Amino acid sequence: MEKKQNHFSGQLGFVLAAxxxxxxxxxxxxxxxxxxxxxxxxxxxxxxxxxxxxGFTLLTSDIAIGRRTQKSAIGAYEQMRPKWKGLGILTFxxxxxxxxxxxxxxxxxxxxxxxYVSGQASAAAADNYFTSFITSPVSPVVFALLFMGVTAxxxxxxxxxxxxxxxxxxxxxxxxxVVVIACYSLTLSHTNAxxxxxxxxxxxxxxxxxxxxGLTVQRFLQILLDAMSQLFFSLSVSMGIMIxxxxxxxxxxxxxxxxxxxxxFDTGVAFLAGMMIIPAVYVFSGTxxxxxxxxxxxxxxxxxxxAMGRAGTAVGILFFVTAIFATLSSCISVLESITANCxxxxxxxxxxxxxxxxxIYLAASAVITLGYSVFYVEVMLPNGSxxxxxxxxxxxxxxxxxxxxxxxxxxxxxxxxTPDYVIDxxxxxxxxxxxxxxxxxxxxxxxxxxxxxxxxxxxxxxSK
Ligand code: PFF
Ligand code: NA
Numbered sequence: 001m002e003k004k005q006n007h008f009s010g011q012l013g014f015v016l017a018a019x020x021x022x023x024x025x026x027x028x029x030x031x032x033x034x035x036x037x038x039x040x041x042x043x044x045x046x047x048x049x050x051x052x053x054x055g056f057t058l059l060t061s062d063i064a065i066g067r068r069t070q071k072s073a074i075g076a077y078e079q080m081r082p083k084w085k086g087l088g089i090l091t092f093x094x095x096x097x098x099x100x101x102x103x104x105x106x107x108x109x110x111x112x113x114x115x116y117v118s119g120q121a122s123a124a125a126a127d128n129y130f131t132s133f134i135t136s137p138v139s140p141v142v143f144a145l146l147f148m149g150v151t152a153x154x155x156x157x158x159x160x161x162x163x164x165x166x167x168x169x170x171x172x173x174x175x176x177x178v179v180v181i182a183c184y185s186l187t188l189s190h191t192n193a194x195x196x197x198x199x200x201x202x203x204x205x206x207x208x209x210x211x212x213x214g215l216t217v218q219r220f221l222q223i224l225l226d227a228m229s230q231l232f233f234s235l236s237v238s239m240g241i242m243i244x245x246x247x248x249x250x251x252x253x254x255x256x257x258x259x260x261x262x263x264x265f266d267t268g269v270a271f272l273a274g275m276m277i278i279p280a281v282y283v284f285s286g287t288x289x290x291x292x293x294x295x296x297x298x299x300x301x302x303x304x305x306x307a308m309g310r311a312g313t314a315v316g317i318l319f320f321v322t323a324i325f326a327t328l329s330s331c332i333s334v335l336e337s338i339t340a341n342c343x344x345x346x347x348x349x350x351x352x353x354x355x356x357x358x359x360i361y362l363a364a365s366a367v368i369t370l371g372y373s374v375f376y377v378e379v380m381l382p383n384g385s386x387x388x389x390x391x392x393x394x395x396x397x398x399x400x401x402x403x404x405x406x407x408x409x410x411x412x413x414x415x416x417x418t419p420d421y422v423i424d425x426x427x428x429x430x431x432x433x434x435x436x437x438x439x440x441x442x443x444x445x446x447x448x449x450x451x452x453x454x455x456x457x458x459x460x461x462x463s464k
Contacts, residue, residue: 020329066246073240203282
């Protein structure tokens with residue numbers, strides 16, 4: 001095997017770094033929102049089943065391909081089948097696009113952490129606070145550049161001394177913080193305008209109970225598609241990131257256990273995020289108060305924190321610190337994946353590569369941030385929503401490219417390479433790959449069909 005200087009020290013370091021990539025805003029602002037919108041427990045059940053089947057299949061494939069080829073996406077696909085190098089390039093382009101806006105979101109979160117630390121919780125709860133912040137031309141740019149700079153510094157320090165070192169303390173702390181806030185959420189209670197006492201526990205039951213009211217076949221399919229697209233965004237699969245991280249795993253590590261642990265970590269944090277957010281929103285603003293995406297984190301939650309009174313500042317600080325950790329570890333993985341591909345293509349050193357990429361992405365982050373002010377645009381996306389620069393990047397990378405890439409790579413693994421390519425790697429040290437039969441069926445038949453439908457749906461073709 002080719003000797004590589006870049007390796008995680010062992011299983012734990014790898015699992016925490018990969019979990020760092022997986023746990024991000026998807027867990028904090030998308031999962032709770034979808035669970036509340038898509039029938040609570042019904043969504044949870046569907047999501048958990050999909051994690052164990054579909055998510056497991058894609059995550060296993062990415063990691064096994066990475067470790068087997070010892071390369072990042074472009075090199076890995078080329079090594080498997082030279083004719084499929086194009087798919088590698090396409091895969092590489094996903095983090096290239098995501099990187100233009102991920103630090104922007106990280107910057108917003110950092111700004112809010114600073115706001116809560118400096119005791120301005122009530123200002124953050126004011127109407128239009130978020131809009132006026134992101135549309136101002138200076139402050140959000142400064143925070144985006146800061147976030148981008150910290151990310152670059154960590155990646156500059158390498159796999160073990162940068163990424164692994166940071167993940168090793170950040171991920172356990174993140175887990176503790178989420179548990180603490182979730183427990184606090186359950187203890188909340190508040191008397192609403194009608195004089196009724198609403199408790200966090202009731203909100204928790206609302207989250208867990210399957211809501212079958214008005215369930216039609218069409219709605220069920222919609223929930224299924226929501227869960228599916230959430231799932232592969234959440235696990236950071238089909239964008240080459242897990243291929244890169246997989247290429248840093250030592251040959252003796254048991255990938256079966258690693259895959260399980262990453263799935264449990266990501267899904268556990270998603271569930272806990274729902275447990276901290278849904279009861280809190282339920283208590284203070286009822287079932288209608290759940291914002292979607294950024295508006296949940298930056299508009300709905302600040303109002304909830306304000307309603308908590310004095311505790312709100314402390315909870316706000318803990319929450320936004322949690323969110324910084326989640327976003328930073330994901331942002332690191334995006335930059336690392338781009339860096340690794342570039343190092344392999346151009347045969348440049350890590351330090352030089354990171355420096356060049358930093359310059360590019362500092363500029364890109366500034367441009368995307370200014371997409372809300374100086375470079376304001378409004379584009380009607382094919383899925384019917386209206387977006388600015390950030391939403392365009394997000395739409396192209398996550399809604400168009402990711403399902404398309406996932407579809408093609410299931411065809412490559414399932415039919416061209418055949419599933420044994422992955423299975424052999426999973427059993428490299430004589431381990432038993434327990435869900436082998438499931439894997440074969442999923443990668444060859446189920447996953448391609450699901451990805452195809454998801455692609456049609458997320459590009460808006462299905463609804464026309
Ligand atoms: N997996 C992350 C989440 O659930 O928030 C999102 C993500 C991270 C997407 C890294 C893309 C990426 F490159
Ligand atoms: Na996630």
